[in-house]
Amino acid sequence: MKIAYDEILFAEALQNYVVIQTTDKKYITYLTFKAVEDYLPADRFIKTHKSYIISASKVDSIEANDIRIGQHHIPISRNLKDEVMERLVNGKFLKR
DSSP states (O other): OOOOGGGEEEEEEETTEEEEEESSOEEEEOOOHHHHHHHSOTTTEEEEETTEEEEGGGOOEEETTEEEETTEEEEOOTTTHHHHHIIIIITTSSOO
């Protein structure tokens, strides 16, 4: 099944599967998280945690170590926080 990049909100790793959450549906696929990370364009998607990749254009807000996309709360790991904030805020995806 093909999923347009614009429809993807985030991808979440679940052991041997990856959940791809879109605007209307959740897809579960038997892929490695690394394969999904390599497939998604780096200029549009950001890894925020060892188990999450988000669509930068879909971020509604950032609260402490948590990104909000619609009703979903995505964690930001301590190791990736500086990089995520740099890309989202200074990359002009979000304004302070």
